[in-house]
Amino acid sequence: MLKQTENIIEVSNLVKKFGNFTANDDLTFDVKQGEIFGFLGANGAGKTTTLKILSGLSYPTSGKVKVAGFDVYREREKVKKNIGYMSQKFSLYDDLTVKENIRFYGGIYGLPGKYIKEKTDELLRRLKMENIKDSLIKSLPLGWKQKIAFSVAIFHNPGIVFLDEPTGGVDPITRRDFWELIYEASYSGITVFVTTHYMDEAEYCDRVSIMDQGRIEAMDTPALLKKQYNAENMDEVFIRIARKQQL
Amino acid sequence: MNEIAVEAKGLKKTYEKVDAVKGVSFAIPKGELFGLIGPDGAGKTSIFRILTTLILPTEGKAEIFGNDVVKDYKKIRNNIGYMPQRFSLYQDLSVEENLNFFARVFGTSVQENYDLIKDIYIQIEPFKNRLAGKLSGGMKQKLALSCALIHSPDILILDEPTTGVDAVSRKEFWEMLIRLKQKGITIVVSTPYMDEANLCDRVALIQDGRIMKIDKPQNITNEFGRKLWAIKSENIYKLIQDLRQFEFIDTVYPFGEFIHITSKDNSMDINSLILLLKNNNHSKIEMLEVQPNIEDCFMELMNN
Incomplete structure (x- = not known):
């Protein structure tokens, strides 16, 4: 490796x-x-x-x-921009769809709209989840949610x-x-x-x-x-x- | 050991549109340590809540020591110790107050049954004036178990007592369960940790509302039904990808530092596979035939 x-x-x-x-x-x-x-x-x-x-x-x-x-005392906003985070307890919004969750997190990290759109399509293809992109997160099995949560956590290329x-x-x-x-x-x-x-x-x-x-x-x-x-x-x-x- | 502690026949539970339990039957003899092993959403909690008379089954029947969970719920409640998955104690009462409360609710006293909880309670007694909400994970677990036992029930039903608990506290908890079993208490425990199956007398492997298998852990692993090999190399990620490319290989699952594989025709020429991998730039390859564990069996059953 x-x-x-x-x-x-x-x-x-x-x-x-x-x-x-x-x-x-x-x-x-x-x-x-x-x-x-x-x-x-x-x-x-x-x-x-x-x-x-x-x-x-x-x-x-x-x-x-x-x-x-980056220094965690003086540059903590830069630290936050350059890391991804996922926990079992908090990660996705249950009452947003898969696509909305991705767009939301992309937006938080300040990614351009066009980039979010392209990368979302690519991500959904890779996860084989194109057919559930408009499903609410809460309707999905836990294992799928975890995969989406992980992909969202690294969506901004930290x-x-x-x-x-x-x-x-x-x-x-x-x-x-x-x-x-x-x-x-x-x-x-x-x-x-x-x-x-x-x-x-x-x-x-x-x-x-x-x-x-x-x-x-x-x-x-x-x-x-x-x-x-x-x-x-x-x-x-x-x-x-x-x-x-x-x- | 012929007396039956728990019997479930064709249990089903449906919540609006979701079929949580899809027809489950089992019998647990008195004195057994019985494990319900499966992931979240398998139906473990629904089964436990039916057995503890907290919800009604949609279909089917269940009895605890011959008492029906629907008709005789009052008798059952007095004779059952239940530890729900979420921390069930009063956070704003102290350790001692919680214990006294649970004793009095069941019309008994801490003194009367102290012998039963002594081994466990003694470990948290130095903190008896601390609020339950301020205890560490391992101590909360010990208090919850003490409270579930204080009325001297014949059966304990424990819903994922070790979830999210570290390996050391898990080990201690199972040591406590095994001592309680020796006192003749029937114990039904659920867990998502497959390695805990081996500590049970018998287990039910449950997935998606159905029991896939019920037996002694040893019998389940003996009945895996085919050969299994463990393999590793310097680059595990590439090894997984490469193994999947080979036609003759069936399943490929990472297991600790090794990858467990099966082959489609149940045979394997180890030397030629190693050579094949060397040609694919793998180094430090080790491979051997291994005995399957419960997790291997669980995955095999999921695939069938």
Whole structure:
């Protein structure tokens, strides 16, 4: 795979505090252009806090954070323009049609009308959804919605897309179809930053980090992590790291 | 173990235009840990809400310990512990207040059945004065389970208790369920995580309102019916695309670091496939025959 060595995310000594509580405790990591980066951790480990900072929704307490070449303190509107975001909970408008949703998001990112129209046709063709373009989102199966939501999130050609538990609740075939879209995006050079509770999906990532209690406890390729923790699969690696604190 | 805890016959549930449950039958013996495994929209919650007497079936019948879910709903409600999918506790009551509330609603007290919940409750007792809404995901789950158990029901019905919960808390939760089963409680649990099927005595694989298969997990994987291979190379994305081009290959599904494949005539010349892939510029190819797991079987059944 063509992996450039340029960093699209650079984080050094990131700290985020809420009152006395330290949600992110001195995080340092880089993510490379085109990489699929798995961001794992137990509930409450601090993943959402980091995700909000990286997507320009929240300021760090201290530390340096650059996303797509922009500083999250001074250039956060530029950060927002150059990233895509999708979560299981919020992504599409149920009472708009497929086409309307695409036009809406294209408009938000300031894309020209003609460009939106052309790219929408191409996208619908690629997803094989031309015949449902005028259907309301709420009438579609969850798996289709997720595919549309992902395509919408990268519609403005961002350098990086953040996926917050994108595959919850779908059947195993649909979940795999979705991962093929992720591979495809990565192959075309888009960086994919993904959180998930499915540990088999962690194996699909080029690198993963595992967070616990606000700190990054491990970060490497799945193969090297398994070796380091002498584990059969990522599930074991995860359990060893996250349980260590409780023993 | 001959007594039947749950029996469903030809259950159907239709909401306006949507057929959520399309004729489902099963029987669960007393003391079993039974899993309903399937994705969102398969009909799991509708079945559970019929069993817990919260909605009426459109067609068919269901009984809990011989009591009919429509006629004898009052008897059933006293004898059932139910954990709905959405967090069911009072967010603005404390941990202890929630537990006392659920005990009193069922006309009992926390002291009376403390033995049953002790193992679980002891882990959240240090936070007994905290509001339920302020608990972490794993602790909420433990409190919800304690509340579902406090009236000492003969059967627990748990709707996706581990959805959205991290791998460590999931593992702990299943350890709790297995201890409760050892106390003789019948447990019916639904989950979208296929790997949890192996922790159940028997499972029903459900998709699109129909049960595709009911059996012991081991029997289901034994009956996969054909050979399965795992393969990987340095470039997984290209490998998926390339494998799909070969006429003799049937299914191609990524599975962790490997891709699982089947062939149309159920045979495979591993060496020549590897050579073929090498000629397509793949490197670091590894390939071996593997045993199918529940997820392989689920996908196979979906395709049939």
